Amino acid sequence: xxxxxxxxxxxxxxxxxxxxxxxxxxxxxxxxxxxxxxxxxxxxxxxxxxxxxxxxxxxxxxxxxxxxxxxxxxxxxxxxxxxxxxxxxxxxxxxxxxxxxxxxxxxxxxxxxxxxxxxxxxxxxxxxxxxxxxxxxxxxxxxxxxxxxxxxxxxxxxxxxxxxxxxxxxxxxxxxxxxxxxxxxxxxxxxxxxxxxxxxxxxxxxxxxx
Amino acid sequence: xxxxxxxxxxxxxxxxxxxxxxxxxxxxxxxxxxxxxxxxxxxxxxxxxxxxxxxxxxxxxxxxxxxxxxxxxxxxxxxxxxxxxxxxxxxxxxxxxxxxxxxxxxxxxxxxxxxxxxxxxxxxxxxxxxxxxxxxxxxxxxxxxxxxxxxxxxxxxxxxxxxxxxxxxxxxxxxxxxxxxxxxxxxxxxxxxxxxxxxxxxxxxxxxxx
Amino acid sequence: xxxxxxxxxxxxxxxxxxxxxxxxxxxxxxxxxxxxxxxxxxxxxxxxxxxxxxxxxxxxxxxxxxxxxxxxxxxxxxxxxxxxxxxxxxxxxxxxxxxxxxxxxxxxxxxxxxxxxxxxxxxxxxxxxxxxxxxxxxxxxxxxxxxxxxxxxxxxxxxxxxxxxxxxxxxxxxxxxxxxxxxxxxxxxxxxxxxxxxxxxxxxxxxxxx
Amino acid sequence: xxxxxxxxxxxxxxxxxxxxxxxxxxxxxxxxxxxxxxxxxxxxxxxxxxxxxxxxxxxxxxxxxxxxxxxxxxxxxxxxxxxxxxxxxxxxxxxxxxxxxxxxxxxxxxxxxxxxxxxxxxxxxxxxxxxxxxxxxxxxxxxxxxxxxxxxxxxxxxxxxxxxxxxxxxxxxxxxxxxxxxxxxxxxxxxxxxxxxxxxxxxxxxxxxx
DNA sequence: GATGAATGAGTTTTCATTCAT
DNA sequence: TATGAATGAAAACTCATTCAT
Numbered sequence: 001x002x003x004x005x006x007x008x009x010x011x012x013x014x015x016x017x018x019x020x021x022x023x024x025x026x027x028x029x030x031x032x033x034x035x036x037x038x039x040x041x042x043x044x045x046x047x048x049x050x051x052x053x054x055x056x057x058x059x060x061x062x063x064x065x066x067x068x069x070x071x072x073x074x075x076x077x078x079x080x081x082x083x084x085x086x087x088x089x090x091x092x093x094x095x096x097x098x099x100x101x102x103x104x105x106x107x108x109x110x111x112x113x114x115x116x117x118x119x120x121x122x123x124x125x126x127x128x129x130x131x132x133x134x135x136x137x138x139x140x141x142x143x144x145x146x147x148x149x150x151x152x153x154x155x156x157x158x159x160x161x162x163x164x165x166x167x168x169x170x171x172x173x174x175x176x177x178x179x180x181x182x183x184x185x186x187x188x189x190x191x192x193x194x195x196x197x198x199x200x201x202x203x204x205x206x207x208x209x210x
Numbered sequence: 211x212x213x214x215x216x217x218x219x220x221x222x223x224x225x226x227x228x229x230x231x232x233x234x235x236x237x238x239x240x241x242x243x244x245x246x247x248x249x250x251x252x253x254x255x256x257x258x259x260x261x262x263x264x265x266x267x268x269x270x271x272x273x274x275x276x277x278x279x280x281x282x283x284x285x286x287x288x289x290x291x292x293x294x295x296x297x298x299x300x301x302x303x304x305x306x307x308x309x310x311x312x313x314x315x316x317x318x319x320x321x322x323x324x325x326x327x328x329x330x331x332x333x334x335x336x337x338x339x340x341x342x343x344x345x346x347x348x349x350x351x352x353x354x355x356x357x358x359x360x361x362x363x364x365x366x367x368x369x370x371x372x373x374x375x376x377x378x379x380x381x382x383x384x385x386x387x388x389x390x391x392x393x394x395x396x397x398x399x400x401x402x403x404x405x406x407x408x409x410x411x412x413x414x415x416x417x418x419x420x
Numbered sequence: 421x422x423x424x425x426x427x428x429x430x431x432x433x434x435x436x437x438x439x440x441x442x443x444x445x446x447x448x449x450x451x452x453x454x455x456x457x458x459x460x461x462x463x464x465x466x467x468x469x470x471x472x473x474x475x476x477x478x479x480x481x482x483x484x485x486x487x488x489x490x491x492x493x494x495x496x497x498x499x500x501x502x503x504x505x506x507x508x509x510x511x512x513x514x515x516x517x518x519x520x521x522x523x524x525x526x527x528x529x530x531x532x533x534x535x536x537x538x539x540x541x542x543x544x545x546x547x548x549x550x551x552x553x554x555x556x557x558x559x560x561x562x563x564x565x566x567x568x569x570x571x572x573x574x575x576x577x578x579x580x581x582x583x584x585x586x587x588x589x590x591x592x593x594x595x596x597x598x599x600x601x602x603x604x605x606x607x608x609x610x611x612x613x614x615x616x617x618x619x620x621x622x623x624x625x626x627x628x629x630x
Numbered sequence: 631x632x633x634x635x636x637x638x639x640x641x642x643x644x645x646x647x648x649x650x651x652x653x654x655x656x657x658x659x660x661x662x663x664x665x666x667x668x669x670x671x672x673x674x675x676x677x678x679x680x681x682x683x684x685x686x687x688x689x690x691x692x693x694x695x696x697x698x699x700x701x702x703x704x705x706x707x708x709x710x711x712x713x714x715x716x717x718x719x720x721x722x723x724x725x726x727x728x729x730x731x732x733x734x735x736x737x738x739x740x741x742x743x744x745x746x747x748x749x750x751x752x753x754x755x756x757x758x759x760x761x762x763x764x765x766x767x768x769x770x771x772x773x774x775x776x777x778x779x780x781x782x783x784x785x786x787x788x789x790x791x792x793x794x795x796x797x798x799x800x801x802x803x804x805x806x807x808x809x810x811x812x813x814x815x816x817x818x819x820x821x822x823x824x825x826x827x828x829x830x831x832x833x834x835x836x837x838x839x840x
Numbered sequence: 841g842a843t844g845a846a847t848g849a850g851t852t853t854t855c856a857t858t859c860a861t
Numbered sequence: 862t863a864t865g866a867a868t869g870a871a872a873a874c875t876c877a878t879t880c881a882t
Binding site: 452579580581584585586587589590591592593594595598599611614615618619621622623625626627628 | 642662788792793794796797799800801802803804805810821824825829830831832833834835836837838
């Protein structure tokens with residue numbers, strides 16, 4: 001292994017460790033309240049160093065979201081690709097897959113919305129924006145595909161598969177936010193997983209051909 | 211009508227006009243980007259005056275959410291109270307009621323999440339926090355009640371009614387955010403209402419007793 | 421005198437006092453080394469207050485230059501308008517007029533060059549840039565006019581009057597900078613006025629028709 | 631040629647290449663806006679390496695000015711030494727000599743003034759400051775000498791030769807700055823050379839003994 | 841000798857909020 | 862009651878410079 005190779009690896013490791021620190025801070029405080037100073041402290045670096053790895057706060061934040069999207073797509077791909085499951089089981093499986101994403105990065109969804117600001121978007125590298133769009137499109141597409149299969153297999157009613165994907169995704173993200181909200185008042189309560197199960201189960205039944 | 215009574219009325223009118231201005235600015239820019247200065251300008255007042263009517267920025271913001279919650283509860287009450295509709299129709303009716311809230315204040319939900327910050331909550335008048343909780347609990351309760359009715363009438367499967375309310379609310383708020391997100395890239399696309407319809411319809415079917 | 425009138429006057433006075441403080445600091449340290457913090461201290465205000473009166477550091481700086489240009493134009497107008505002086509005396513008079521500008525604001529010329537940065541220019545209000553150009557054009561025009569008069573009166577050789585104005589202005593600004601430079605090593609030395617006198621005298625003679 | 635000799639040569643070559651890169655960057659952006667990072671990139675080196683050859687940014691900058699002064703002195707020496715030219719022709723010749731300096735390094739004069747800051751001077755090696763003073767004194771002296779010759783030859787009026795040198799130098803540097811300023815608004819306009827010619831011609835005539 | 845990586849020390853600017861009038 | 866004016870407190874970001882390798 002050459003020197004430059006090791007350098008590369010170290011650099012990536014540092015990048016990752018910054019992202020991990022940022023995840024903690026952003027999750028705990030939200031995008032605006034989190035300061036680069038805090039993130040730097042959490043990463044045991046100086047604030048200036050953060051800027052060696054990320055163009056600015058927005059960029060750091062976007063990278064986090066990218067990572068989450070990549071994980072989401074990976075989970076969905078695995079689920080969609082399983083040959084031992086029928087469409088119904090796969091829809092029920094969304095619950096596990098999505099919940100897995102939530103566990104990996106519990107509060108990041110909560111801040112996704114920061115990215116929606118047009119101003120924020122403009123400050124990101126075009127490549128980053130494009131990648132975010134591509135990945136989220138891919139995730140939605142994978143979900144829709146499961147519904148399409150179910151219809152083709154005659155198990156689901158004919159509905160617009162992409163609309164069902166929207167329902168699933170909307171339901172998930174809404175429940176995550178809702179969970180967070182509830183936690184503020186009762187930190188122990190964990191209703192997300194069972195509620196998600198219920199939602200998916202109801203969707204499966206609701207799509208069933210009589 | 212006494213002098214003090216008129217004063218009261220004028221005061222409330224001014225309060226309302228500030229809130230209207232604030233709604234416009236917050237909706238357009240989001241909580242953090244909106245400045246008190248801007249809001250004051252929109253209300254044709256000086257920034258200092260705003261503080262005569264609201265404790266601080268958070269309080270002004272919370273008041274807006276309160277107003278939206280009141281509107282939501284009103285809509286749901288009306289729906290729940292209608293005797294010409296059965297549980298199934300009422301669940302389908304959630305779509306209209308919730309969409310009405312969205313139309314009244316399209317972006318306010320988008321910022322609701324700001325309120326979740328513990329720090330923010332601490333800065334609110336305790337009465338405000340309490341009222342927000344009471345109203346959102348009431349709204350959820352009204353939704354749950356419809357499901358309960360349906361079960362009692364033997365039309366719906368036995369599930370936890372409150373969990374179904376969570377599903378409905380999560381689905382709604384998630385789709386609103388999702389809609390906003392999509393609008394950034396294609397401002398004309400409006401998929402919220404039909405998707406909401408589809409979601410409610412699927413829930414109704416999914417709860418049906420075979 | 422109404423309240424608003426007094427307010428206006430106070431506001432202008434404060435603006436002026438900030439500019440005076442800024443002049444001191446900029447002159448002593450140059451544009452880049454001078455900090456808004458220092459200027460604020462010199463003006464006995466908080467840095468934030470400066471931004472109530474000037475858009476940003478560049479704007480404050482440009483305002484200073486504007487003021488100097490206005491003074492310069494005033495001096496030149498007075499000189500050019502005197503009917504008791506012939507062209508030769510007026511050219512000699514440039515020395516006094518220009519030296520007066522220097523005394524009014526000894527080091528400001530030194531920093532004029534900061535304004536040349538295209539980036540700086542872009543951050544100024546278009547109106548400011550326009551006014552700067554207008555005034556400096558006017559000053560040059562007034563100088564050129566004196567030479568033109570001399571030629572028309574048959575006292576000066578035929579040369580391009582605007583070019584002579586450039587010579588006068590270039591000579592003045594160059595000598596100011598040169599003076600500052602020398603002062604660094606020998607603060608007492610004051611050669612500007614006599615040198616300027618010599619320069620103007622030589623120009624007058626150099627233009628004389630044999 | 632020994633090894634150490636070659637080392638010396640290589641070292642000097644690298645120093646020169648850094649200075650060339652620095653000249654490009656400083657000229658394009660001015661002292662403050664230019665970053666060591668940029669200069670290093672232009673020199674295809676790492677920023678750290680720059681510090682092996684120059685004490686700091688100021689020192690690098692001063693070295694550039696030194697180089698320019700050396701060039702200026704060389705030009706003036708050549709001019710002053712020509713036996714085929716009389717004092718009048720030599721004064722006219724200043725125009726070419728000075729313009730040559732300008733062409734060699736069009737914007738360096740523009741930034742010379744940075745060096746005047748006392749703070750900057752303190753950060754320079756004492757040797758550098760001394761050399762700058764020595765060279766600029768020498769340049770002025772060479773100019774003055776030409777005037778002195780003219781007076782001794784009975785061609786020029788009796789004036790203080792050093793003062794005339796100041797006039798020439800002031801006129802030159804002032805016009806260079808003025809040219810740069812004009813270029814901002816009309817990049818094609820080039821008035822420096824003819825104006826310099828006019829200035830020198832007028833000085834020659836102005837000094838003529840009747 | 842050369843450098844990749846890291847950082848300390850600033851600086852401008854923004855805004856919610858206050859207070860004398 | 863209303864407000865013009867003022868400001869304290871931050872926070873993002875920059876860059877010359879250093880140092881272990």
